Amino acid sequence: MRATPSRHATALLRPGRLYARRGAAPQLPLHPSQPTQTRHYLSATSSTTASSSASASHAPPPSSSSPYSVNATEISHFSALASSWWDPHGPSRPLHLMNPLRHDFIRACLSSSSSTHQQQRQQQTPTKLRYLDVGCGGGIFAESAARLANTAHVRAVDPSEAVLSVARAHARRDPALRGKLEYLCTPIEALPLPDDNNNNNGGYYDVVSLFEVLEHVDYPAEFLSRVARFVRPDGGWLVMSTIARTWTSWVVTNLVAEDLLRVVPRGTHDWAKYVNAHELEAFFAGAEGKGLGRWGTPRVMGVVYVPGFGWREVRGSEKVGNYFFGVQRLG
Amino acid sequence: MGTLVAARAAYVCRTCAQHFHKQLGLRRGYSSSAAQPDIYDVVCVGGGPAGLSLLTALRSNPITSHLRIALVEAQDLAKMKSWKLPRDSFSNRCSSLTPSSAMFLDRIGAWKHMERDRVQEYQEMQVWDGVTGARIEFDWAPGSTSPAGTTIAYMIENLNLTSGLLRRLEELGGVSTFDNARVEKISYGEETEELDLREWPLVHLSGGKQLAARLLVGADGANSPVRTFAGIPARGWDYGRHGVVATLELEGEGWGGANTKIAYQRFLPTGPVALLPLPGNHSTLVWSTTPSNASLLKSLSAEDFVAMVNAAFRLTPTDLEYMHTQGSGQADEYSWRLQHTKFDTWAVPQAVTGVQEGSIASFPLKLRHADTYIGERVALVGDAAHTIHPLAGQGLNQGQGDVQSLANTIEYAVSHGWDIGVAMSLEPYLSERYAANHVLLGVCDKLHKLYSVGSGPLVHLRSAGLSAVNALTPLKAFLMRQAAGNGIKVF
Numbered sequence: 038m039r040a041t042p043s044r045h046a047t048a049l050l051r052p053g054r055l056y057a058r059r060g061a062a063p064q065l066p067l068h069p070s071q072p073t074q075t076r077h078y079l080s081a082t083s084s085t086t087a088s089s090s091a092s093a094s095h096a097p098p099p100s101s102s103s104p105y106s107v108n109a110t111e112i113s114h115f116s117a118l119a120s121s122w123w124d125p126h127g128p129s130r131p132l133h134l135m136n137p138l139r140h141d142f143i144r145a146c147l148s149s150s151s152s153t154h155q156q157q158r159q160q161q162t163p164t165k166l167r168y169l170d171v172g173c174g175g176g177i178f179a180e181s182a183a184r185l186a187n188t189a190h191v192r193a194v195d196p197s198e199a200v201l202s203v204a205r206a207h208a209r210r211d212p213a214l215r216g217k218l219e220y221l222c223t224p225i226e227a228l229p230l231p232d233d234n235n236n237n238n239g240g241y242y243d244v245v246s247l248f249e250v251l252e253h254v255d256y257p258a259e260f261l262s263r264v265a266r267f268v269r270p271d272g273g274w275l276v277m278s279t280i281a282r283t284w285t286s287w288v289v290t291n292l293v294a295e296d297l298l299r300v301v302p303r304g305t306h307d308w309a310k311y312v313n314a315h316e317l318e319a320f321f322a323g324a325e326g327k328g329l330g331r332w333g334t335p336r337v338m339g340v341v342y343v344p345g346f347g348w349r350e351v352r353g354s355e356k357v358g359n360y361f362f363g364v365q366r367l368g
Numbered sequence: 369m370g371t372l373v374a375a376r377a378a379y380v381c382r383t384c385a386q387h388f389h390k391q392l393g394l395r396r397g398y399s400s401s402a403a404q405p406d407i408y409d410v411v412c413v414g415g416g417p418a419g420l421s422l423l424t425a426l427r428s429n430p431i432t433s434h435l436r437i438a439l440v441e442a443q444d445l446a447k448m449k450s451w452k453l454p455r456d457s458f459s460n461r462c463s464s465l466t467p468s469s470a471m472f473l474d475r476i477g478a479w480k481h482m483e484r485d486r487v488q489e490y491q492e493m494q495v496w497d498g499v500t501g502a503r504i505e506f507d508w509a510p511g512s513t514s515p516a517g518t519t520i521a522y523m524i525e526n527l528n529l530t531s532g533l534l535r536r537l538e539e540l541g542g543v544s545t546f547d548n549a550r551v552e553k554i555s556y557g558e559e560t561e562e563l564d565l566r567e568w569p570l571v572h573l574s575g576g577k578q579l580a581a582r583l584l585v586g587a588d589g590a591n592s593p594v595r596t597f598a599g600i601p602a603r604g605w606d607y608g609r610h611g612v613v614a615t616l617e618l619e620g621e622g623w624g625g626a627n628t629k630i631a632y633q634r635f636l637p638t639g640p641v642a643l644l645p646l647p648g649n650h651s652t653l654v655w656s657t658t659p660s661n662a663s664l665l666k667s668l669s670a671e672d673f674v675a676m677v678n679a680a681f682r683l684t685p686t687d688l689e690y691m692h693t694q695g696s697g698q699a700d701e702y703s704w705r706l707q708h709t710k711f712d713t714w715a716v717p718q719a720v721t722g723v724q725e726g727s728i729a730s731f732p733l734k735l736r737h738a739d740t741y742i743g744e745r746v747a748l749v750g751d752a753a754h755t756i757h758p759l760a761g762q763g764l765n766q767g768q769g770d771v772q773s774l775a776n777t778i779e780y781a782v783s784h785g786w787d788i789g790v791a792m793s794l795e796p797y798l799s800e801r802y803a804a805n806h807v808l809l810g811v812c813d814k815l816h817k818l819y820s821v822g823s824g825p826l827v828h829l830r831s832a833g834l835s836a837v838n839a840l841t842p843l844k845a846f847l848m849r850q851a852a853g854n855g856i857k858v859f
Contacts, residue, residue, distance in 0.1 A: 125792040133792055137784035181785025186434065209564040211582075211787060212407055 122175030122203050129175070132249070134347040135340070136177050139248060139278065139361070140185070141350075142338050146274050146363040147244075149336065165189030169242040169267050171225050172250035176204035176218075180211070182246075183218035190217055192242075196224045225263050241269040247277035261320060265329045268366045276363040278340075321364050331368035337361065404578075405557060405570055408438045408544070409788065410778075411581035413551060413571065413594050415441030415448070417463075417526065418750030418767035419587030420533035421473070425775035427540040428476045432779050435788075438544045438579050440571060445547040449534040451527045458486070459525040460613045460727040462652040463764040464631075464644060466521050472772050477539075482524065482532035488647045489519040490629035494715060498636040498685055503715065520631070523644050523652065526764075550574040554584070554597040568789075569597065569745055583778075583789040584746050590736060592752035598743040604736035604755070609639050610662035611733050612655040615724035616677065621649050623714055632717045634681055636688065639733075641680045643717045651717070653677060661692050662730040668698065673728065674720050675702035681716045683709055737806060742798045745789035747774055754805050766805055773800045 121127035166188055170179045173193035183191040195201050201222050208214045221228070231240035245268045254260045268275045321332040338361040340348050348359075410426065412419045423439060426432040439445075453459065465473075473479040496503035537543055552572045557565025557580050569584040586594025595602060622645055624630050629645040639656030646652055655665070655677070665676060675698040679688055687705050691698050736755040741748045750767030777797040778788050786793040 125790065137780070137786065140784045180787075184785040184787070185783075206564070209562070210567060212563055215562070 120203065122177070122200070123207050129177070131348075132177055135278075135359075136181055138338075138340055138348050138350065139178055139246070139276075140181065142278075142336075142361040142363060143244060143246075143274070143276055145338070146276060146336055146365070150272055150274075150365060166243040167241075168192070169245045170194070171245065171247050171264055172253075173204060173220065174200055176207060176220070178246060178248050179204070179218060179220070180208060180214060182244075183214050184211075188217065190219070192219050192221065194221045194223050194225065194228060196222065198222045225260070228267075230266050240267070241273060242267050243269055243273050245273065245275050247275070249278055251277055251279040258320060262324075262327065262329055265324065265366070268330075270330055270366055270368055273366050274363055275366065276361065278359060278361045280359050317362055317364075330366050333365040333367050335362055335364040337363075405565075405580035406438070406544075406578065407436070407565075407580045407582075409435040409582045410585060411438045411440065411569075411571055411579045411583070412585040412587055413440045414585075414587035414589060414592075414750075414752070415439055415443065415445055415530070415534075415545075415547065416587060416589065416750065417529050417533065417764060418752075418771055419585065420530060420537060421476070421478070421768060422585060422587065422749060422771045422775060423543055424478050424533055424536050424540065425472075425476045425771060426778060427537065427542055429775070429779055431783050432775070433540075433542070435778075435782070436544075437542065438546065438581075440549055440551060440573065440579070441545070441547045442550060443547065445534060445545055448527070449531050449538070451531040453486075453525075455485075456648070456650075457724060458615045458646050458650055458652065458727075459527050460615050460652065460724075460729055461526045462523050462613075462644065462646070463526055463529070464521040464762075465524055465529075465768075466765045467519055469765045469768040470522055472768055473533075476536070478533050478536040481535040481539075483528050486525060486528050486647060488523045488629060488645050489521070490523065490631045490645050491518045491520060492624065492628065492630040493520060493633070494630060495633045496635070496715075498634045523646055529764075546573055546577065546579075549577075551588075551593055554593065567744060581745060581789070582787065583794075585774075586746065586748040586752040587750050588752055590734070590751045590755045592748060594746060595738055595748055595752050598746040598748075600738050600740055600743060600746075600748065602736045602738045604734060607639075607656075607733040607735065608658070609656045609733045610659050610730040612653070612657060612662050612665050612728065612730045614653045614673070614677075614729075615646070615727040616643070616651045616653055616674075616720045617722035617724070618649045618651055618718045619721050620718050622718060630717075632681060636680065637685050641677075643677075643681065643720075649718075651720075655680065656733060659732070664692055664695075666728055666730060667695075669696065670723050670725075672696055672698035673723055675699040677720045677723075678702060679705070682706065682711050740798060741770070741802060742791055742794040744791045747794055747797060749774055753801075769804065770797075770801050773797050 122129050124130075125133060164187055168179075168182045168188065168191040170182065170191060170193040173179045173195045174197075176193060179191050179193035182188055193204070195204070201220050204220055208218055208220070229240065245264060247264060251257050251260070265275060318335055321335060325331045338350055339353060340350055340359050340361065410423070412423055419439065419441075423437055426435055426437060470479060473482075492505070494503065494505055550573065552574055555570050555572065557568040557570045559566050565580055569581045571579040571581060571584065573579070584594055584597075586592045586598070588594050590602075592602075622629055626648075631642065631644045633640050633642040636657075638658050638661060641653070641655040641657075643651045643653055655662075657665070665673060668676065676688075676691060679691060679698070679702045683691075683702070683705055687709070691701055691705075694701060734755050738748055738753045741753045749770040751763070753770060754766060756763045756766060774794075774797045777794060777800075780786075780796065781788040781793040788794075
């Protein structure tokens with residue numbers, strides 16, 4: 038369930054696709070308390086939705102009983118991309134180039150861990166980390182995480198069997214991955230939840246990663262609620278990367294306009310950029326009330342793809358395009 | 369096979385490595401398809417300065433020190449390591465190490481393993497045009513500073529460098545060494561039930577040993593078998609020149625005494641002749657000239673050879689040309705012609721008084737540049753990637769620059785979970801080094817061609833240029849700092 042790689046490079050150049058993507062976005066109940074605004078956004082968006090993905094935006098409304106976060110169109114889309122996943126000059130090149138930044142971000146998150154939790158962690162398990170990579174795709178991140186010296190184990194899940202067969206075949210090329218990397222074909226909803234009575238850390242993970250996944254999920258809030266339960270309650274990290282709704286897609290919406298007038302005195306860009314971080318931050322700020330545990334202050338890092346140079350961290354760019362988001366579970 | 373210290377399997381997990389060792393034990397034999405390869409993260413072919421520096425850099429860095437490393441070398445490494453010469457005797461193959469190369473060697477812990485009293489730094493350079501006499505003097509203006517003090521470069525015997533690196537590597541341990549080993553062929557690995565090594569280079573050694581390489585490093589010289597295996601062409605040309613080298617004895621320690629040593633280089637129409645200081649009253653000669661001149665020089669008696677070297681720094685190109693036509697008797701010819709030649713005694717090296725026996729040798733000069741330095745699971749360093757005209761003494765430093773860059777690239781890959789062998793993770797090495805090396809190759813090539821011209825307007829232009837640079841102290845200081853740095857600039 039990875040992003041179309043070409044999308045990273047061209048996200049800002051192809052707003053049509055973003056509209057289509059975001060057709061599903063208003064249904065994400067990240068702001069359950071603001072149904073009116075959501076409706077505004079929905080109506081504004083559907084008028085500009087590209088026809089190619091119209092089916093996605095006309096998906097049935099969310100319901101709490103919806104079994105899986107998986108969108109069938111997305112799965113078939115990425116299954117079709119499977120063969121080119123590891124081609125260094127193929128469409129996945131920007132994803133390969135982005136991968137080191139994911140580790141830089143995770144490292145920054147881990148080293149910023151609140152000191153008490155860090156101490157606790159060091160006493161309990163002195164060195165090695167357990168990862169759960171959700172929506173692992175061809176395994177670009179999962180393989181790299183498994184290669185790190187301080188990694189104990191990586192479990193990587195994806196709902197597309199076609200993509201996972203590519204991932205498994207590729208992992209066989211590296212003897213260093215054996216015993217450290219495990220692929221499972223499953224939607225996250227079908228992965229058994231951690232059990233506090235269980236040994237083996239109760240099935241919790243030190244790092245749960247969601248890279249370029251959120252934008253492909255129909256109901257992100259429910260999806261995140263599920264994923265968050267796998268994070269170690271005593272200081273584990275949930276890290277993700279996704280794409281902010283860009284100004285091009287938001288400027289035209291009533292929601293932006295209304296909120297712009299209400300919240301931010303000037304600069305449509307700033308507002309549109311601001312909202313995504315805000316949505317995720319709001320989600321985790323309110324997580325405890327929904328029984329999802331207590332979470333720390335999130336870390337955000339914006340990155341920009343410069344053709345010919347690769348990815349660069351650009352402060353503030355999380356408000357425009359691709360960004361990383363990490364949040365530590367404190368209880 | 370000699371193992372410096374038992375190799376650790378960490379990057380390749382311990383169990384896999386043991387598994388493969390067991391397999392090897394069960395199926396030892398000549399049939400290459402039956403034998404299981406040993407799996408390494410880095411297999412370096414070539415135990416010269418570039419290869420040894422790379423492995424030392426990887427072993428001395430805590431981030432890369434867990435890599436499983438193998439070194440393949442055709443020569444006897446124990447002999448190289450225990451290399452020893454009497455105090456007053458010097459090898460004829462010397463290199464000029466820039467301060468930044470020396471600092472790199474210090475950083476990886478190898479510098480202190482060199483025999484320091486055989487290393488000679490120099491602080492000044494005298495470069496002049498043999499046709500017009502136009503001159504550029506590289507001495508430090510009073511009060512000018514450089515990060516490395518006033519040292520322009522260190523003259524070091526190549527063997528001192530390699531034996532020091534080998535001692536450092538032994539101290540670090542953890543490298544499986546296969547010396548006295550011939551690479552019989554390089555192929556690709558096979559697919560088994562558990563592993564797919566079809567993209568991994570497989571190095572077949574004489575004796576049947578097979579090494580599978582996550583990353584195969586070609587530090588195997590200008591005719592690199594690794595480069596051939598990777599299908600990377602190297603383009604360039606031969607200069608039609610040979611470099612004549614020799615270890616010389618001078619009448620004294622040099623005009624600057626023991627503490628201010630001077631390097632001399634004179635551009636003759638046949639090529640540059642350079643005299644570079646070694647400890648005491650020794651110097652090393654690098655004389656680029658035509659193959660026929662080179663064979664004449666090698667055929668001369670010690671006395672006549674010494675006369676020719678002195679003539680090369682003092683007499684006119686016409687006189688020199690004549691003396692190359694004589695089969696012998698250059699010593700007499702020189703002393704006669706010297707009386708009729710005007711030159712500034714203090715601007716040329718002190719007189720050469722002797723040549724170390726058996727130290728005169730020559731080798732053909734070439735320019736070669738590989739089309740790329742990387743391939744899937746392959747990286748080339750040093751002469752395997754590029755061969756340069758020796759006139760700027762930059763060949764070894766280019767290799768050291770490659771090694772620094774490749775070691776950094778590997779460190780970044782390891783710390784970010786990248787497979788260090790895939791071309792994509794090696795790309796930073798290529799982009800960092802290729803352009804820099806290409807510029808230097810080009811500059812040295814152009815200099816060679818510029819100074820090969822014996823007459824005509826070009827001669828006056830180049831002299832005007834050299835004199836103009838000489839008059840501009842700040843520009844000169846800049847050029848000297850560039851020379852002391854690692855890379856692009858020549859002088």
